[in-house]
Amino acid sequence: MRKYIALLLLLVGCTQTPSKDMAWFQESKKLKVLTSTAMIHDIVDQVGGEHVHSIPLIRGELDPHSYELVKGDDEKFMVADLIFYNGLGLEHGLSLRQNLEHNPKAIAVTTPILERRSGSILIVDGQYDPHVWMDISLWMETVDPIVEALCEKDPIHADVYRARGSLLLEKMRKADMEALTRLQAIPSEKRFLVTSHDAFNYFTRRYLADSGEKAWMKRCEAPEGLSPEAQMSVTDLIAILNHVENFHITVLFPESNVSRDSLKKILSAASEKGLPVRLCPHNLYGDSMGGASSYLEMIEHNVAVIAGELE
Numbered sequence: 001m002r003k004y005i006a007l008l009l010l011l012v013g014c015t016q017t018p019s020k021d022m023a024w025f026q027e028s029k030k031l032k033v034l035t036s037t038a039m040i041h042d043i044v045d046q047v048g049g050e051h052v053h054s055i056p057l058i059r060g061e062l063d064p065h066s067y068e069l070v071k072g073d074d075e076k077f078m079v080a081d082l083i084f085y086n087g088l089g090l091e092h093g094l095s096l097r098q099n100l101e102h103n104p105k106a107i108a109v110t111t112p113i114l115e116r117r118s119g120s121i122l123i124v125d126g127q128y129d130p131h132v133w134m135d136i137s138l139w140m141e142t143v144d145p146i147v148e149a150l151c152e153k154d155p156i157h158a159d160v161y162r163a164r165g166s167l168l169l170e171k172m173r174k175a176d177m178e179a180l181t182r183l184q185a186i187p188s189e190k191r192f193l194v195t196s197h198d199a200f201n202y203f204t205r206r207y208l209a210d211s212g213e214k215a216w217m218k219r220c221e222a223p224e225g226l227s228p229e230a231q232m233s234v235t236d237l238i239a240i241l242n243h244v245e246n247f248h249i250t251v252l253f254p255e256s257n258v259s260r261d262s263l264k265k266i267l268s269a270a271s272e273k274g275l276p277v278r279l280c281p282h283n284l285y286g287d288s289m290g291g292a293s294s295y296l297e298m299i300e301h302n303v304a305v306i307a308g309e310l311e
């Protein structure tokens with residue numbers, strides 16, 4: 001096996017793998033974990049601490065919906081002890097999906113939510129909405145399955161993983177309440193969002209909807225659907241313009257990893273109709289953590305940007 005790893009390292013070394021990934025390949029004492037997104041990576045990192053070496057497959061502003069494997073990724077799948085991914089159809093790039101499906105090392109972190117509380121998972125246009133991380137209270141439910149998977153793989157450090165998991169849940173609970181308090185203080189008639197793509201449904205349901213509101217979906221609209229590869233049609237444009245007009249929306253929120261083209265088209269069509277709409281100067285972080293260094297920082301950034309514009 002050692003010979004095999006050495007050969008892999010040689011191969012991977014030839015593909016200009018970033019130094020962080022090289023260190024992961026060379027890791028010999030810690031559990032090697034591969035995660036699809038940075039949001040999952042952060043949870044694994046916080047739970048695993050010094051005993052786990054985790055890297056995200058999809059880095060920076062790359063789109064997780066359409067990500068396809070690149071040179072060096074196959075080796076990561078081979079070497080990883082555990083692989084965590086989002087599921088609910090997020091990772092639908094063919095080559096990535098093929099490496100995740102039926103892979104005994106791969107765990108979809110949203111499966112327990114689907115099994116235990118399927119009603120909390122949103123279905124949009126007949127598809128699961130995968131953007132569960134946008135609601136901290138729901139993303140908290142991925143922590144225990146991650147803790148348990150690490151404990152099973154590395155029982156010697158089980159107490160550490162469980163203790164770190166509890167601490168993380170406490171931090172998440174606090175951040176969730178802070179987000180609720182800040183956003184619910186905004187008058188209800190102002191709590192409407194137009195974002196680049198449909199990444200903010202869970203966020204809207206948790207933080208922007210009125211308590212018990214059934215028609216909360218009207219509070220968020222996006223030109224590009226659940227996955228940003230989809231193009232905005234003329235029908236979509238008209239629907240958004242009507243939405244902007246009906247709910248007196250004055251600001252559109254761009255996302256850091258989605259082109260601004262659709263939002264600019266909406267702006268120009270809105271200006272032709274005499275609607276006073278502008279683009280928020282700050283990006284929201286939808287499918288990537290953007291400039292945030294942790295998952296909670298990402299959500300806190302979104303809360304601050306949205307509250308700053310709508311308050």
Ligand SMILES: [Zn+2]
Nearest residue numbers: 199226227287
């Ligand atoms: Zn998305």
